[in-house]
Amino acid sequence: MAKILVIAEHRNNELREITLQMLNKASELCRANGHELYAAILGNNIEGLISGLKEWADKVIVYNDPRLKDFNPDNYRDVLTALINEQKPIVTFLGHTPWSMDLAPGLSVKTGFPLATDCVDITMDSGRPKVVRQVYSGKIFSRMAFRDASGYLITVRAGAFPAAKAFDYQAEIIQGAMPDLVTQGRREFMGYRDTCKGEVDITQAELLVSIGRGIGEQDNIPQVQELAGIMGGTLSCSRPVVDKKWLPKYHQVGTSGKSVKPKVYLALGISGAFQHVAGISGAGTVIAVNKDKKAPIFRVAHYGAVADLLNVAAALKEKVSVK
Amino acid sequence: MNIIVCVKNVPFTQEVDLVLDASKQDVKKDNLVYVINEWDNYAIEEAIRIKEETGGHVTAVTLGKEADEEVLRRCLAMGADEAIRVERGDLNPDASMIAAILSAVVKTIPHDIILTGVQSDDLNNGITGSLIAERLGLVHAAVVNSLKISEGKAQISIELEGGQDEMSQVTLPALFAIQTGINEPRYVSIMGIRKASKKEIKVIDASGLGLPGEDLQPSLIMEEMFMPPETEGAEMLQGDAGSLADQIIRIIREKGVSL
Ligand SMILES: Cc1cc2nc3c(=O)[nH]c(=O)nc-3n(C[C@H](O)[C@H](O)[C@H](O)COP(=O)(O)OP(=O)(O)OC[C@H]3O[C@@H](n4cnc5c(N)ncnc54)[C@H](O)[C@@H]3O)c2cc1C
Ligand SMILES: Nc1ncnc2c1ncn2[C@@H]1O[C@H](COP(=O)(O)O)[C@@H](O)[C@H]1O
Numbered sequence: 100m101a102k103i104l105v106i107a108e109h110r111n112n113e114l115r116e117i118t119l120q121m122l123n124k125a126s127e128l129c130r131a132n133g134h135e136l137y138a139a140i141l142g143n144n145i146e147g148l149i150s151g152l153k154e155w156a157d158k159v160i161v162y163n164d165p166r167l168k169d170f171n172p173d174n175y176r177d178v179l180t181a182l183i184n185e186q187k188p189i190v191t192f193l194g195h196t197p198w199s200m201d202l203a204p205g206l207s208v209k210t211g212f213p214l215a216t217d218c219v220d221i222t223m224d225s226g227r228p229k230v231v232r233q234v235y236s237g238k239i240f241s242r243m244a245f246r247d248a249s250g251y252l253i254t255v256r257a258g259a260f261p262a263a264k265a266f267d268y269q270a271e272i273i274q275g276a277m278p279d280l281v282t283q284g285r286r287e288f289m290g291y292r293d294t295c296k297g298e299v300d301i302t303q304a305e306l307l308v309s310i311g312r313g314i315g316e317q318d319n320i321p322q323v324q325e326l327a328g329i330m331g332g333t334l335s336c337s338r339p340v341v342d343k344k345w346l347p348k349y350h351q352v353g354t355s356g357k358s359v360k361p362k363v364y365l366a367l368g369i370s371g372a373f374q375h376v377a378g379i380s381g382a383g384t385v386i387a388v389n390k391d392k393k394a395p396i397f398r399v400a401h402y403g404a405v406a407d408l409l410n411v412a413a414a415l416k417e418k419v420s421v422k
Numbered sequence: 423m424n425i426i427v428c429v430k431n432v433p434f435t436q437e438v439d440l441v442l443d444a445s446k447q448d449v450k451k452d453n454l455v456y457v458i459n460e461w462d463n464y465a466i467e468e469a470i471r472i473k474e475e476t477g478g479h480v481t482a483v484t485l486g487k488e489a490d491e492e493v494l495r496r497c498l499a500m501g502a503d504e505a506i507r508v509e510r511g512d513l514n515p516d517a518s519m520i521a522a523i524l525s526a527v528v529k530t531i532p533h534d535i536i537l538t539g540v541q542s543d544d545l546n547n548g549i550t551g552s553l554i555a556e557r558l559g560l561v562h563a564a565v566v567n568s569l570k571i572s573e574g575k576a577q578i579s580i581e582l583e584g585g586q587d588e589m590s591q592v593t594l595p596a597l598f599a600i601q602t603g604i605n606e607p608r609y610v611s612i613m614g615i616r617k618a619s620k621k622e623i624k625v626i627d628a629s630g631l632g633l634p635g636e637d638l639q640p641s642l643i644m645e646e647m648f649m650p651p652e653t654e655g656a657e658m659l660q661g662d663a664g665s666l667a668d669q670i671i672r673i674i675r676e677k678g679v680s681l
Contacts, residue, residue, distance in 0.1 A: 197582050200564035204552035213641030216547050235435045242645040285561035287591045295585025306679045342603035354583050363674050384677045391437040403656035404666045414667035
């Protein structure tokens, strides 16, 4: 029976949500095509995580070894290459995450399997996957097929599929045999560091007034900051505003910043890159103001206005202060 | 310290109505303005900073057409010592081909550090750097947002999700994919670029690299590009700024936020 293999991702002793999202999609594809669903998990002292995977796959292959304690692309690549060569899954899923950006290319080079990254949809067509990806900053979609190969590698965008159990499995747990690790010690893990701590907690705000690169220049920030204050809201921002050091990192919304859940998220001059909108899926209502009527943010916003944000901000300020 | 930086010229697509070309395999590009890929701007800046601190030699490499030499001139103006353009000819390479070609080129140039961007703004593959490293057998790290070099090692931090960084130490030679915000890229004047245009750009032909035929075949076959599905989307508010503000205030209040 052909297999689909999902590589579990976990951190700080918790399965990451992307793992369950991949298992959801893989399960759907397995059941529609009569494939078997395998999950693989690598780490050290991961018994709790293994039991968390039991109901999600036909088989869970476990590599529990002190050398796998922290993520390391060299060691993880060697273990997974051995696993893929042994089990020969037709498709292998990884998350499109910082770790997999380091790991998936090595698997592709070592196994010779073609790799498609950041896929938002996956279908099977006569035993071969097809994927949908987004290009040109999310303004265009592309449907891609793979060249003929004996296996295919796919990295999956976070949030593309629900983290819901599509079927109740009772997985058989298999201990994987550790292969030789050939390139040890080139990259050493030293620890984690939190970068988003600070005076303002954007995750608790009911109203976020959020600015993106469309703010144009640093001198425009005080007026929006003031607007946020008058409205009783909190100022947040997209990544370029932090990259330019215009606001501290703890204001940043998105995958590498904070996930927020305000009642209303007012996005001013934010294009709507997936790394940004991944952080606002918990927002009740999203209102977007952008000069570009084709900006991807309008696909996720509930209300949109094609306008210059500075004009709208000025008008808001006037109207809210008079009330 | 010998540093190679891979840079790409990409179309600027904001406030642009992208239109598919007749083949539906790409967008029409004749009217688009090209800029340095945002991530690569940070990568070239980082390379020049390392050179300024430790001494060394920076080579900027791009795979592209003659018009893409613009991105190399920009790198020279920023302080790169040397620039190489790999002519792609009729190839329309995907990430695996780009990595095969670029790794064949950088293999022949001395290097302690290779830098790429985390991702390209047009294709968003996010893997070309790690693919190059794996083909060359180099250690690598993706999404690097801090890089300090001392005594043959790099102290790096790798940006993970949710405001958490991973600190690591990597033995050189190594490849790093650079994340935005790692530095503040210097300003480049038109004058600077004009001056740099007198410097020579070395051109290498991708077909002359002796790559095996399978390396010049795409891994992925583009079936079609298409516009995002129309079904989803926001209810669009109309009117001038004042009227938009009224509507926005009304919506915010309706959703239970008191202003
Ligand atoms: C690994 C990784 C992690 C990332 N993490 C995050 C993250 O956590 N958060 C995040 O935000 N991004 C993140 N990014 C970056 C992300 O890919 C985008 O580059 C970023 O979100 C773009 O921010 P923006 O929308 O503000 O800027 P742009 O994409 O440049 O958009 C600016 C928008 O403003 C509009 N505009 C311009 N002028 C005006 C005006 N006067 N009035 C109204 N509109 C105007 C333009 O039409 C455009 O749509 C990450 C990227 C990577 C690779
Ligand atoms: N044609 C190219 N020429 C030079 N470098 C490239 C090219 N394409 C991609 N790169 C490098 O690879 C990085 C990641 O691109 P990608 O994998 O396409 O998202 C970019 O930031 C560049 O540093």
